Amino acid sequence: MGSGNIGKDEKNMIHIVLPAFNEAESLKVLLPELIRTLKAERLQYKIYVIDDGSLDGTSKIVKDFSRRFPQIKLIAHKINKGLAETINTGFKEALRKSKNGDILITMDADNTHLPGLIVRMARLINEGNDIVISSRFVSGSRVRGVPISRRLLSLAAGMIFKILFPISGVKDYTCGFRAYRVDLIKKGMGIYKDKFISEKGFSCMVDILLKLRRLDPICAEVPMILRYDLKKGKSKMDVGKTITETLKLILKRL
Secondary structure (H helix, E strand, C coil), X not given: CCCCCHHHHCCCCEEEEEEECCCHHHHHHHHHHHHHXXXXXXXXXXXXXXXXXXXXXXXXXXXXXXXXXXXXXEEEECCCCCHHXXXXXXXXXXXXXCCCCCEEEECCCCCCECCCHHHHHHHHHHCCCCEEEEECCCCCCEEECCCHHHHHHHHHHHHHHHHHCCCCCCCCCCCCCEEEEHHHHHHHHHHHHHHCCCCCCCHHHXXXXXXXXXXXCCEEEEECEEXXXXXXXXXXXXXXXXXXXXXXXXXXXX
């Protein structure tokens, strides 16, 4: 089932959710590369860019692309609502357009996540996995340009969550570059309703995993090449705030 060209052998659609806040310059690079990669593999796809109240013309860039590529859809928040609300908007739109057997992928819009990895992630879903994570903590991963504070935060968080909330096959709990079987997300949202994505800030990505853990998913990781040196703008992450949010999440889920 996972062999051969998945675009030709499989009917499932890939739904890519891109949360974006002031990412106009990055999207000029990322969207063409996404389209080139997906077309080269003959994959069926839809791309949902959720503009979270950007002030730099992000929506205009996406609209320009969507005129040429109808697979791209823009959803714009009038004001900045934060990552959790942006992911939630993207999930709901993708699920409305998806069917069981489809694949939902989340990735950053800042051009630090390389589209080429989507092909391998989708293949692993087709081979039977429910969640596939692009991981910084498996053999073959490479990280370029990431500040030491963020590296330490990710490493510490991974160790803590692995001890307190073990999920077979998962080492990287915080990376947002993931592929999910749509059926699994639908089950999770069916259980938790509007509380499925409830945490604020970057900790919402961890909480999604912790909630899906209840469904005993089959998980796999692929080595990530994180190109922070290709990032056009400044990081949106407040390290101190993220640490506080993560600690609160741990106490809540214990």
